[in-house]
Structures are given as C-alpha cells and as structure tokens.
Amino acid sequence: MQRRTGKSNPHIAPPTPGLPPSEIHASSDKPTSRLNQRSFGVTNRIWLIICLFIFIILFTRFILPSHTPDTYYSRHHSPSYAANLKPTNYLNASDEAGESPFDFCPTFGPGDELAQKYGALTISQSWLHLGSGARVQKVIHKALLGQPVTISVIGGSISSCHGAGDDPIAPDCYPSRFFTWWNSIFPHPASELTNGAMRRTNSEYFSFCNAHHLPDYTDLIILELDSDDKPDRSTLDNFELLVRSILLRPDFPAVIILGHFSPQVQQQHGFAGPDHWHSVVAQFYDVPHISTKSALYPPYIASPASIDNYFADPILANAHGHALLADILIAYIQSQICATWSAATGKAFEGGGGYLPVYYALGGGAEQLSSDAASAPATTYSLLIDTGSSNTWVGAGKAYTRTSTSTQTTDRVSVTYGSGSFSGTEFTDQVTVASGLVIPKQSIGVASRSEGFDGFDGILGIGPTDLTEGTLSPDTRSSIPTVTDNLFSQGTISSNLVAVSFEPTTSASAVTNGELSFGGTDSSKFTGSISFSPLTSTSPASEFWGIDQSITYGSTTILSETAGIVDTGTTLVLIASDAFSRYRSATGGVEDNNTGLLRLSTSQFNNLQSLSFTTGGTTFELTANAQAWPRSLNTAIGGTSNNVYLIVNDVGTPSGEGLDFINGFTFLERFYSVFDTANKRVGFATTSFTQATTN
Incomplete structure (x- = not known):
C-alpha cells in the first residue's frame, strides 16, 4: 500500500482488491525512524550496535591500562613492575x-x-x-x-x-x-x-x-x-x-x-x-x-x-x-x-660447596672445610660401628677435609636410621682403617646435614652391601661396597668377614672397650668355640645381619623361634611387644618415666632369672647382672644412681612381623660376634665378660 504525502491528517485508502473491509485501518503519515532505515542492506540499528562494540574494544585496548589485571588465581605484572624485571x-x-x-x-x-x-x-x-x-x-x-x-x-x-x-x-x-x-x-x-x-x-x-x-x-x-x-x-x-x-x-x-x-x-x-x-x-x-x-x-x-x-x-x-x-x-x-x-x-662457596653443615652453623668444630686440599694431611675420625647399616660417612662432628686423594662424585647420598639421618655428597677417598688396612678408593658420604649422632663424626657401616641400594641419587640402583668388601676384593684380608669384640661399659667417660678384626677372628677375645647361625630368609630381617632365634626367661619361653637382627648400632636388647609384655610380667618391672626402661626393686633384682637366647642350636645366657643397665651410667640417661634398670625393651611391633628382636650393643658386650659375608652366617662365642658382674 502506498502512502500519500501530508502532515498528520488521517485518510482513507482506496479499497484493495482481495482485502476485506475489516482489515482496513486508519493510518497516520508518521515518518520512518532513522534507526529502521537501511544502509548497504542493513538497518542503522544494527550498524549502531556494531559501532558500540568496536568502541568498547578500542576503549579497553588503548585507553584503559593494557596489562591483564590479577584474577582470583593468577598473578601477572604491571607494566611499571615488569619493566624492572x-x-x-x-x-x-x-x-x-x-x-x-x-x-x-x-x-x-x-x-x-x-x-x-x-x-x-x-x-x-x-x-x-x-x-x-x-x-x-x-x-x-x-x-x-x-x-x-x-x-x-x-x-x-x-x-x-x-x-x-x-x-x-x-x-x-x-x-x-x-x-x-x-x-x-x-x-x-x-x-x-x-x-x-x-x-x-x-x-x-x-x-x-x-x-x-x-x-x-x-x-x-x-x-x-x-x-x-x-x-x-x-x-x-x-x-x-x-x-x-x-x-x-x-x-x-x-x-x-x-x-x-x-x-x-x-x-x-x-x-x-x-x-x-x-x-x-x-x-x-x-x-x-x-x-x-x-x-x-x-x-x-x-x-x-x-x-x-x-x-x-x-x-x-x-x-x-x-x-x-x-x-x-x-x-x-x-x-x-x-x-x-x-x-x-663447579664453584664452591667459601666454606665448601652449597652447604655449610649444621654443626658448623651452630659454632662447632675447629677446622673449616677447604676446597684447596692438595697439601692437607689425613684426618682421623671417630666413627660409630654399625652392623645395621652399610654406608660409611663422616661430617657429623669433625668436618671432612679434602686431600689430594679426594674425588667428589656426581651422586648425592641420604640415609635414614632408626634414630637419626644424614644427607650429603658421595666422595671416594683413601681410607686407612688400621695399620696395614688401607683402601685407596673407598666410597664415603660427606654429610652436609646430620641428626642424632652426638659424640661421633659419622658411621662405619659393616652391614650387608644391599642396604646401600637406593641411598645414592640420581644413581639409585647402584650399591656401595663396604670397607670389608673392599679389603677382601683387593686382597688385603683373606676372608670376607669382620669380628667384633666389646667389653661391658662401666664409665660415662670415653674409653676404648672394643675391637674389630677384619678378615679373621682373634682367639684371645673369646672362650670356647664360635657357634654359627645361617642368615634368616625371613623379610625384613633378611635384609640385615638377620638370624632365627628363640628367647627364654628362666624356664619360660617368652619368644618362640622367629627372625630378628644383630645390630651394634642399637643400644638395648629389643624384643616383640607380646614377648616384652611377658618379660615385664615375669620380672615385675615397671616402666620408669624418666628413662623409658623397666625399673626393678632390690628384691626383684635379687630374684631376676637368666634370659637365654637360642640360635643355631646353641644357647647364650644373659645373666641377671647382664640384664641390668650399668648403674654408673644411670644418671646419663636421666635415672637415679641407685635404681636398677633393665636393658630389655619393646621393639614396637608384635611377633610375626619378620623383625621380632634386635640383639643390640648390651647383648654384644657379653659375647664375641662374627659377621661372615662369604658364608652368609653370624657367629657368637662366650667371653670372659659373659658372666661378669660389672653392672
């Protein structure tokens, strides 16, 4: 329908063929809105929306700051801050x-x-x-x-x-x-x-x-x-x-x-x-x-x-x-x-490498680590003898001093013990164990961090070599030959074994009360013959110097034959929780809060019976006196000088777990022990101190 020109007067359009009168309405001559007019086939309204959209983009891109602001999760830099980075x-x-x-x-x-x-x-x-x-x-x-x-x-x-x-x-x-x-x-x-x-x-x-x-x-x-x-x-x-x-x-x-x-x-x-x-x-x-x-x-x-x-x-x-x-x-x-x-x-900071050991940070030690070691003399270290581990390392007390024979490897080393740990760098160096026992290239750890080794410079590990697997990184699959292994492989000793002799400790002052024999035994240190037990096949005791053994208190069996280990690095004799409960009941001991050990009255100690360890067909007796902690050392562990404390304690797990006892240092003080790698066995013999009453 066409529109006539006019102001605002209504008009009647002529009839439209085919359109009923009911569909014919009055109309005004109102002009068309510019927003509805078309340009290039599109209404101006659409063009306006497009222009507003482009304006918003340009405004946010060129007028507002161009950096992306912080979101809830991400941190970016402002232009002024980034300019200084x-x-x-x-x-x-x-x-x-x-x-x-x-x-x-x-x-x-x-x-x-x-x-x-x-x-x-x-x-x-x-x-x-x-x-x-x-x-x-x-x-x-x-x-x-x-x-x-x-x-x-x-x-x-x-x-x-x-x-x-x-x-x-x-x-x-x-x-x-x-x-x-x-x-x-x-x-x-x-x-x-x-x-x-x-x-x-x-x-x-x-x-x-x-x-x-x-x-x-x-x-x-x-x-x-x-x-x-x-x-x-x-x-x-x-x-x-x-x-x-x-x-x-x-x-x-x-x-x-x-x-x-x-x-x-x-x-x-x-x-x-x-x-x-x-x-x-x-x-x-x-x-x-x-x-x-x-x-x-x-x-x-x-x-x-x-x-x-x-x-x-x-x-x-x-x-x-x-x-x-x-x-x-x-x-x-x-x-x-x-x-x-x-x-x-390859640049070592003053003080030696990337770490200054905690010991020195706390003011200990008279020596300083040195990277200029061509003329440095050999250093003597006091090491804990440990059959329960196999890594040899230094640096817990006295610092490691490099010499002309020192070679730093590309491996880090880390070991966690039952009551301590260390980590550091693996070196090879000439190690002299004793006169005539020299290893030109022994692998040793040099601790940059250690904990739990007060009084010692490190550990001489003489356990099975397999215990060193996984202690190095990135070379995690390699094992480290022990001192005993190297002495045997280079022909210095004729047998791949080490024997250990201790005397009961009677003084808190530092005394020499032990001896190591590499490659053989010292008959002057034991009485009778050495009885050997094969290494156990029960895990996890089989990973250590593990044997099968039963324990009897008096005539009562408190621990049937089961697997455990022999460990010079453990102070006490530890037995499975259920066996310890039977031992505690039999002795009448009560736990002492200050020492953590069982305490006996004088009358209970007078009635204390022997504790017998049967392994390899031979029984080894810990007398009543041998079961007592040395009274001269009571105050060193927080106890009272006249009290009687027992050296038998709880290993922390019930029997049947595969490591149901640890014959520790207080057991080995009374018996001569032999750790035979070649024949996969552990031996014991009585000594002049087996029946001693030094405690």
Whole structure:
C-alpha cells in the first residue's frame, strides 16, 4: 500500500482488491525512524550496535591500562613492575653473575639471614624429607639460565589465604610472598604465579581435579594440605594419587610438599596427623617435604599461647603465619640454589660447596672445610660401628677435609636410621682403617646435614652391601661396597668377614672397650668355640645381619623361634611387644618415666632369672647382672644412681612381623660376634665378660 504525502491528517485508502473491509485501518503519515532505515542492506540499528562494540574494544585496548589485571588465581605484572624485571643469565659469562652471586650461600653460612633469624637447626629440621631434589634443581637451573618460571599452588584453606584476607594472591599470603622473593632472585617479566587453592578442599578432590586448577604448563607445584586432609589411611591413597598424577604430567613439574603446623590438628591427632601420610608419599616418590613444625612445635609445647600471634584461629594462619610459611619455603629453595649453582659451575662457596653443615652453623668444630686440599694431611675420625647399616660417612662432628686423594662424585647420598639421618655428597677417598688396612678408593658420604649422632663424626657401616641400594641419587640402583668388601676384593684380608669384640661399659667417660678384626677372628677375645647361625630368609630381617632365634626367661619361653637382627648400632636388647609384655610380667618391672626402661626393686633384682637366647642350636645366657643397665651410667640417661634398670625393651611391633628382636650393643658386650659375608652366617662365642658382674 502506498502512502500519500501530508502532515498528520488521517485518510482513507482506496479499497484493495482481495482485502476485506475489516482489515482496513486508519493510518497516520508518521515518518520512518532513522534507526529502521537501511544502509548497504542493513538497518542503522544494527550498524549502531556494531559501532558500540568496536568502541568498547578500542576503549579497553588503548585507553584503559593494557596489562591483564590479577584474577582470583593468577598473578601477572604491571607494566611499571615488569619493566624492572630484567632477566639474568647466571650461567653465561662470569662477568654478569659474579663469582658468588647469591648472598645467602652457603646454606647456614654468615649470609644466610633466614638461618640467623630462625636458627640453623630449626631450618634444617624443617626439611622433613629432602630426597634427591632433582626436579627442583632442574627448575633452578632453568632460572639460572635467565628463563621464565611458572609457579603453581594447590592447597586448601591455608593456601587460599582464608584467615589472612581471603585473597589467594594477596601480598600477605605466602604464595605472593614467595613469588615476590623469587622475582628478586630470578627476575623475568614472563614468570607467573598460579594459585589454584580452594577453601575446605583436600586431596580427595584434587587427586582427580587438579588439572582444573593448574595451567597447561607449569615448572613448580607447591602442595599444601596439612590442615584439610583427613588423618587416616584414605589420605595416603588420595594424596598418593594426587602426587603421582602431577609427576606424570607431560610438563614434568617439580613438586614440593609444604606442611602447615596448627595447634588444633596437633591436639586432635598428635604425631599421626595428615603430615604423617604426606611424608610417606614424599619418601616413596622422591618429593621434598618441608614444614613449619620445627619452628612452631617447640614453643607450642613450652607454652601454647606463645604461638598465637601466627594464627587467626587454632587452624588458620594469619599474616605472620603466612610470613613463616614463605620463609620456610624460601629457606629450602635457597639451599637448592646454592647446591645447584655449585654443581653447575663447579664453584664452591667459601666454606665448601652449597652447604655449610649444621654443626658448623651452630659454632662447632675447629677446622673449616677447604676446597684447596692438595697439601692437607689425613684426618682421623671417630666413627660409630654399625652392623645395621652399610654406608660409611663422616661430617657429623669433625668436618671432612679434602686431600689430594679426594674425588667428589656426581651422586648425592641420604640415609635414614632408626634414630637419626644424614644427607650429603658421595666422595671416594683413601681410607686407612688400621695399620696395614688401607683402601685407596673407598666410597664415603660427606654429610652436609646430620641428626642424632652426638659424640661421633659419622658411621662405619659393616652391614650387608644391599642396604646401600637406593641411598645414592640420581644413581639409585647402584650399591656401595663396604670397607670389608673392599679389603677382601683387593686382597688385603683373606676372608670376607669382620669380628667384633666389646667389653661391658662401666664409665660415662670415653674409653676404648672394643675391637674389630677384619678378615679373621682373634682367639684371645673369646672362650670356647664360635657357634654359627645361617642368615634368616625371613623379610625384613633378611635384609640385615638377620638370624632365627628363640628367647627364654628362666624356664619360660617368652619368644618362640622367629627372625630378628644383630645390630651394634642399637643400644638395648629389643624384643616383640607380646614377648616384652611377658618379660615385664615375669620380672615385675615397671616402666620408669624418666628413662623409658623397666625399673626393678632390690628384691626383684635379687630374684631376676637368666634370659637365654637360642640360635643355631646353641644357647647364650644373659645373666641377671647382664640384664641390668650399668648403674654408673644411670644418671646419663636421666635415672637415679641407685635404681636398677633393665636393658630389655619393646621393639614396637608384635611377633610375626619378620623383625621380632634386635640383639643390640648390651647383648654384644657379653659375647664375641662374627659377621661372615662369604658364608652368609653370624657367629657368637662366650667371653670372659659373659658372666661378669660389672653392672
């Protein structure tokens, strides 16, 4: 229908053929809107929308700041901040990095401010499990080359900063604190932090959904779930799956487990909290495990209120708590930077390598480690003789001094004992055990960290060689020949065995009361003949100097024939829990809170019967006097001088576990012992001290 020109007068259009009158309406001459008019076949309304859209894009691109703002999970750099992040290739020319570019190296040295702030011992104890650190060192090597690094966080309420602002990338939260420190050491505008933590979320969720909280490529992942994981076996399964799924990612990231100590978790679960299960996974998968526990637990035990300033509530860390978390994380990374720099460049920091042993950080030792050792004389070390381990190492007390015969290997070494541990670097060196017993190239560990060896410089391990497997890294499959093995293989001794003779200890002062015989026995040290027992086939005793043995108190059998070990490095005689219960009932002993040993009255001691050990068809008797702890040493263990304490104690597991007894030092003081590698057997003989009443 056509429209006539006109102002606003209504008109009647002529009839339209085929259109009924009911469909004919009045119309006005209102002009068409410009928005509805068409240009190039499209209405102006559509063109306006397109123009507004283009304007918004141009406005946000050219007028607003061009950097991407922080999101809930990611930390980027502002242009002004990024402009100051100039990458440094520390491994390029020495002129750029300098001879010693890191003030905090060596670890625990005079420039290590965190060690001075918290104490070297506290920092070293925060390293619950170091492992090889291979993946972490790979990340640090990349940073040393001046390349960008992506750091990611997976965690629960602590890592999401609940209790300190509820912003996972807030400056006071430990991820941001750590990232800021990282940029101060390895500046790069392309480095990124991704915090994928979620409040009240644990490894049960992250084990399946961690990929949704991590970028497609990341170099380092920090796992923090101590406060959110459950304190039971389910955590082991879930956390294992989480760690395994991360380690299998195609980008092969490094993983660090970061532990957060909180009063409530400690009160509820004690030493069996989530961190216990995390540590099991860390050791299995060679993942570093660090924790704030070493810094907070001692003052908490002394006065629970003394650590309140670190917490927003009994679980959540406040800003001070996050500063502590960041410091513990930084201290570990600093130690790895020192080690990596030293290894990558071959430059040892003053004090020797990447680590200054804790012993020296605490002011001990008169000697200093030296890398200029061409004229250094041989050093004599006091070592603990241990048939329960096979690594020989030094550095727990007196420092290792390199000589012209010293050769540093490419392997790190780490061993955990029942009551201590050490880690360090493996060397080969000429070792003189005694006059005429010289090994030109004995493999020895040099400790950069040790714990539990007060009074000794290290250990001379004379256990089975297989015990050394897995102690080296990255060469985890190699074993280390013991001193006895090398003396035999080079023809210095005729038999691959070592015999041990002890006398009962009667004084707290240092005395020589033992002797080692390599390659043979000394008939002047025993009476009668030596009775041998074959090594047991029952695991795990079969991994050590293990034998089968039964134990009788008086005429009552308290432990039927079962497998256990002979160990010079264990002080007491330890027996299975059920056997110990029978022994305690038979003797009438009560547990002494100060010493942890059974205590007898005078009348009970007068009625004490012999404890008999039958192995290889021969019975060896521990008299009543031999079962008593030396009274002259009572005060050394926290006891009362006139009390009678027993040297028999609980091994900690019921019989039938495959390691149901340990014939320790207090047993071996009364008998001559022979450890025969060639014939796979252990021998005992009586001595002049078997029936002695020195105790």
